[in-house]
Amino acid sequence: MGRISRRSFIERTGALAAATTLPTLKLRGAAQQVDDQPADPAPTTRITLRVNGETHELEVEDRWTLAEVLRDHLGLTGTKVGCDRGECGACTVRLDGTTVYSCSQLAVWADGRAVSTVEGLADGDQLNALQQRFVAHDGPQCGFCTAGQLMSASALLDDTPNPTRDQVREGLVGNICRCSNYNRYVEAVLDGASADAPSARALTTVGALTPRIDAPERVTGRARYTGDVRLPGMLYARVLRSPHPHARVRRVDTRPAERLPGVRAVISRNTCDVVWTSGDSRNDRFLFNDPVRFVGDPVAAVAAVDRHTAEEALEAIVVDYEPLNFVLDPEEALRPGAVEIQPGGNLSPRGRGVREPEVYERGDLDAGFAASDVVLEDAFTSKHINNAQLEPRVSVARWDGDRLTVWTPTQGISNCQRDLARDLDLPPADVRVVCEYMGGGFGNKNQCQDSDLIAAVLARETGSAVKLEYTRKEDFLGVHGRWPTRQYYRVGATRDGTLQAIELRGYSGLGPHRKSSGGIAGIELFRCPNVRRVVHPTYTNMTVSANFRGPAYPQGVWGIESMMDQMAHELEIDPVAFHLKNVSRAYLDETPYTSWALPECIARGAEIFGWASRWRRAGAGDVAVRRGVGMATGAFSARTGRSSAVLRLDGDGHLWVHVGVTDIGTGAKTTMALLAAEAMEMRLDDVSVVWGDTDRCPYSVGESGSRTTVQTGDAVLAAAADLRQQLVVQGPPRGDAVLVAEATTNPRIEGMARYASAAHFVELEVDVAVGHVRVVRYVAVHESGRILNPLTSASQVKGGVTIGIGMALHEELRYDRATGIPVNPGYYGARVMTHLDTPEIEVHFVEPEDAYGPYGAKAIGEPPIIPVVAAIGNAIFNATGRRLHELPFSRDRILEALA
């Protein structure tokens, strides 16, 4: 077999075009010659299942799980599989009334029993009362956990019709929501009031509390996610991954796997040198690399008639590795003698080739420290944590002649299309990317993923549609998480509390590939004449690190806000007063903001929280349970940029909004509909959104960096303005006529910076003898310009804060230092937040006028996580007089610090 490369794709494409117009072509002979029936078939049993009142007779393999049978064999895909290990709860169904994890039940165990799934809740199109409350209270964000939450809630309410808040949290505790919309789910079950108020500046539609337009799809199980896609003749693929953190691949022998019955294709570096461009912006990252550079680096992939056969085939592949030295810590990786992970060294180059750290400076640092009365030095270490979105990576690829369609959970169908076309050397028009619904991402579903490319290559090789599913462990190790950092600070201030100098020397661990900036952000929150920041984005042999909500900020803000809190303490100044004196008034003390309300957020938050009466200077108390308060700030770019929209008004008065969004759980579709309805002065019910398909939607900026509302929203408004103009000129369309308006916008903001900001206040208790932290109260005050939908915006804040609490208190991917192998991938190991870990989050908005963005709206997705770790760290210091320097603030670290 020839090599599969960009070049060979071109050649084959040409050859195929000449040879045939058949939609699918088998390029390989060998594997297809083998009889598909295994010589020794897996044991099966005949069972009867009663599912939602309907009886099914089935012949099942004994190893099939109930989830698998429901989804793959009965087509009931409302039940999701998030971890396949009973660690997440997405697969919860009821078996004879009681809730079970259907991923951890064999189908044979359900023989003769009654199974209830989410599909059985609604009566036709009529949602049941609980589903209606889930919609009204904005329960589902991405919706991937929603079926499980509903099944647990149904069981709880059958047992306990009027539960208390704690009973709800305990009843639903077996269901993780990584969007962390726990507050909303509890509200929905209780049908209780929410603290949220409508926007202070509501227009007609914009500014009102509006349930998501697609929530009914998400609470009924009708929403189709990528894993729910089934195509005729579809094969299943699995990836073999490196068990070594760094090793030469001497030899990969795929022949034993190829000989297995049911195996259709095996690809490896032997046969495939496709480069995954968006996997590394500095080096060539192949789909299969030699050397392998982290535990989980792909080595080979198999396509077979079913997933079990594919998994069995992985075990038959023989790989001869030559282990190499490895390094996990970024500082160690830069020391002389450290093993070189990428050619040219472990400091990731700026652009291609310039091997220097990233440096930012203003003023004269030495003069600043000389002018300071107090100079503090300290160091902070943050950890790699996984995005852990509920929906694991899955890609379905199909070739129709020379045209590729990829169904994939992506945060940007346009970016994904562009990347796939580039990496496979196809015209973009020959690549179609579809993402109907997706189960969260928080940054690790940006662009295209290697799974999309591997599925596409396997589909090409086999001539069949291919579904590639990653297990939860693969998703933890094979995709990416937040980059770990070490941050060394020196901060100087005068006695009156005025900052004079800030110095940061930082190291961030990228893993072996540069997939994102590796930045350490947060210094820009403060006004200071003399600043120097040097950051070393560094290659290591840990799993790849890249974007995870608020990418560069939560860890950086923890560092700098800890320094500020300490400085306020040393100077005996109230941290709120210290902040009001020192927070930024112009971006980098240079560029004015279009609007800026961080000082107002701080003042408002302090008032709501009752800071003046709760704060006292930190000190070592002698009571067993010590209360403390802490605060911290954050900001995130809300810049304008390029995006597009197409609006079509039909003769019957219905408006179609074509936008290339996928809605990762933020409510993007709903926001686009709201904007169009407002601009057109129409009812929301008369507006439909067409989304998630590059064949049907124009370019949209990816749903990352909190850009969709501002950038695609601007395009919607511009198209709406055009449409209104047409209406004035031509009048409304009649009968079969339509009016169409399109806009590609890229508003420039000259000489100004545009930022959203937030101030968070937390009160907590530290039970010092047992190292336990309990968050008692959390107040988040956000400025995101005009709030288009206070319901979904507050949900974004609640979720971001909750993920941040997990980052502060629990989460860490731990590595065995001796072997370089991560030891705790998964929801259980990583201690992802549950219902019972989540406090009530109070959300408040400050809404200044802003001349840019749709009706003045700014970013809201990224900001909420930014101040959280810092606020909690500062509150622990306030409670105990001890500052922790390593994340997470877990029980063992707290006890060690207090010992």
Add this chain to the structure above:
Amino acid sequence: MRRFAHVSPDSVAAATAALREARAAPVGGGSDLLGMIKDNLVAPDRLVRLTELSGLDAVASQGDGGVRIGGMITLSALSRHPVIGERYAVLADAAGSVGTPQIRNTGTLAGNLTQRPWCWYFRQGFPCYKHGGSRCFSRTGENQFNAILGGGPSYIVHPSDTAPALVALDAQIHIVGDTGDRWLPIREFFVLPSEDVTRENILRPGEIVTELELPPHTGTHSAYTKVTDREAWTHAVVSTAVVLTLDGDGVCRSAGVVLGGVAPIPWRVEPVERLLVGQRMTPELAAAAGAAAVEGARALARNRYKIALVSETLRRSLLSLA
């Protein structure tokens, strides 16, 4: 997932016969075993389901005031059973602290007692003693959650919540194999790694746990306290199971005190029990008991905090029961 056959015998005799076959594995609720199969940590050819065996999922009061509990009772049923809640609160609490409602709805008492270790290294398939290898990776590795008592050569901690409760209650355990059956005190059920590093209990291939018997404990005060590093859905960092018989004057007549999460087996602390008997609870006595409980504890590099933590947890539990 590797292939296997599934059988669901309808009698204990049929089950033990089925388990005599090579590479057969008993399965109760299945949460643990299926995960291990999916992770390629074990590869049975045949699963022998025990949950359909009749009569093994009930709580039956005995003539002497004790109770018999079927090994296949679910943790949900056990935690909610009125007799268990009233007379053996420590066991109801322990069962109710396991995992989540979904796990408790299928997980069985026998399965909870016989689940394999949750040491990171074991679960990630490191070639450790428990997988037939010749070293314990946790001893010098990420050992935040590993043993401070009774460790060596393996430093796993026993993961069961119900096990410390049953030991504190002086339960008897019924084991049935194809060559016969036996009752024994549950404390003799668990095996230290220094005795046999490959196993956590004395079950031989083909043997299953069918029943447990609790002695009458009238007038008992008992509690299970579980310390975790998130609020639910995880194993104990440390735990304590305490069963006290107090007379009318509050004087302790008998005591069962067992630590969980600290040793490869449920760790009964007899010096603490002796310290308590004949005494009325005071803050000083509780503190002394907490200190005595960790005598001889030896920390690994990253789990020193567990010594003070379990000591304090026991102190608080004792005070709360007084």
